[in-house]
Amino acid sequence: MQEDFLHYIWQHKKVNSNHLQTTQHERLEIVSVGQQNTNSGPDFFNAQLKIAEQLWAGNVEIHIKSSDWFVHNHESDKAYDNVILHVVWEHDTEIFRKNNSIIPTLELKQYIDANVLQNYNKLFAAKNKWINCETDFHEIDEFVLNNWLERIYFERLERKSKTIETLLETSKNNWEAVLFKMLTKNFGLKVNGDSFFSLANSIDFSIIRKLHAKPKSLEALMFGQAGFLDEDIQDVYYLELKKEYEFLNQKFNLNKDQVIPVQFFRLRPQNFPTIRLSQLATLYHTEQHLFSKVIEINTIDGFYKLFSVSTSEFWKSHYTFQKVSKLSQKKITKSFIDLLLINTIIPLKFSYAKSQNEDINETILKLLQQIPSEKNSIISAFNSLKQVSKSALQSQALLQLKEEYCNKNKCLQCAVGNALIIK
Template identity: 50%
Template sequence: MREDLIHYIWKNGKIPFVNLYTSRRKALQIISLGIHNYDSGPDFFHAQLEIDGQLWVGNVEIHVKSSDWYAHQHNLDTNYDNVILHVVWEEDKVVYRKNREEIPALELKNFIPGSVLTNYYKLFKSSKDNFINCENDLNSIDNFKFSSWLERLYFERLEEKSNEINKLLIEAKNDWEKVLFILLLKNFGLKLNSEAFLSLGRALEFGIVRKLMPNVFQLESVLFGLAGLLDNVSSKDKVLNQMKVEYFYLRDKFRIKEEGVQSPSFFRLRPANFPTIRLSQLANLYVNRPQLFGAIMTIKEISQAYEIFNISTSSYWKNHYVFGKLSTKRENKLTRNFINLLLINTILPMIFCFSKWQGIDVSSRIISIINTLKREDNKIIRKFNNLGVNCSNAMDSQAILQLYNTYCTKNRCLECVVGDSLLKGK
């Protein structure tokens, strides 16, 4: 028996509301189950019960065994003084308040229908071959119910990304443009260099970026220098040496601190994703779009995003991937697939978070944009697709990633629409 099932049973009222009694055979009537508490303290607040004809208003605590009360040291915590009912699967020990009054216990094993337990054990039946617990029954869920669940999961994912943005906003002293710069840098670094580029964004004062925006060579010099990409002391490359001189001058002028900045990696990257190329693209983005934050906040369809991010590298990087080594000439523009990733991971979360900060609901606008983006392609999405889950756009793929990472891998099946439906036998 797991505690999450007992939570589920109590929260969803899966117990008979008639002929209930406590472990001491006192009549129990549930008037209100209470409010689920997601923080520390008792599991449910403000429950209303009638025990042996006496009305009680207070909190409810849930455990598998009643002895868990002492194992978790609730007897020493004043937050549990107002518990009026101990809901347990099995009462193996009588529990008392500090004043030695016994806390009434509801022993659920006497009241739960066998069908609920059967469906529960079927859902959590262990199998090393299973990708997720419900993979054999996933197709039995109503399509409308599952689609609505995916939409909720997508916005749950946006909320999580908003938490990251809000933390950065505190660091940046409420400078939204600085936060956008940091997040763009992080996502320009993709998976391999995201942390290195993030450290670069945090180290570089955005006021310096604003001052350097008219001059792409100066902005590139600072980005490259701070990232440690100008450290080749023996190179005879003219551009490298010019950038090095410029960086040292600007570093001293603006008192730029290099501590804490991680060096990006070139290992196993395609040349188009080399940090040199990505940093040049970012520098050109800010030089060519000085009002970038305002432009991004007004995006209503992906064509606007493609126009804003219609950016390539500086001329040097059109026939170089690294300093001092010529390569085939190419445009090195941001691809639509890359812009789509920026929309998914940076732009839409920023629009959502900033609009929420303003008190504006942009849910329909965000759904309209995300539904026009192609779905992501990775092993998790492919596995769900093999289970018959229709993933038609980026909102679906983001929602599925949220479902897998937040619910499936953590066995939070009873908090999922799928698990809830299977437990009900629907």
């Protein structure tokens, strides 16, 4: 038995409430359960109860056993002076106020529906399972599940918006600079994300603005900061970039000491950091006011067109500086743009709309529903239980579900867990 379960039972009135009585055999009627308190002090504030014929207003404290009151030293804490009901699973001792009157106690175990208790025990008794509800996940009603996934997707966006707010503070409220940092990080994908982010942090965005009309200068800046121009390579384009970077370094007093080295290990050639940096440089050469366009565009085709850029000419026949490869355009693919939308563009649009007190939730949902579901081990595992992930909306929400609810055993705060407990 967990105290959280008793909180859940009280908050949602999952009791046979027709004939409730205190342990003193006084009739109890719950008018209002009160507001749950997640900080120190009683568990529920401002409850309203009718005990016998008297209407009470005050706080409710919940424990497994009545004696836990003394274990937690509530008898000497003034915060508990206004407790009007002690809700427990098992009543093993009387609790008194300072004037020696008994605090009414409700012993829950005799009032909880047997099926609810059985379902709760089944859910939390699960051992060696990927998630607690994996044997029953397929039973969840589509409407309940879809509504829950939509809700926790926006929880995920809210969490991401906190990161964006931090970036705004460090960027002096410059949304263009924040977009540059987030895009650069996501151009690095998982392998080079941190490295690319450190690279973006090493460049003041005002320099990107000043160089936008010079694609070779942008490439020199990015490759130089990433450490690619420190080698002795006798290639005409490489030497041009190296010379340009030396000029930029002297002009802008650049510093790359904190830039994390990039990696090529286990990357497909199209994801090599050289290719992604060239594409990023091309994007910022092509689009001077990228943030404004990101905010204005609300269609998936609009974003595919905006981000459909290629590398510079040199990289159409190279993947590294040292070796010539078969000629190819190396355009940013739709699948890569989908990742940018999921991880950068949509969170940024959400955060900006929030800062402007605008509601663009429906626009966000429409965009996500047009993006294919992500493919990873977590999504595959959920789909093996119930074919649920049909778009990026579901895949992002399922990641949130696994990370923030399943992994933390927060079944009582989850619509899926709730539905299985009261079925």
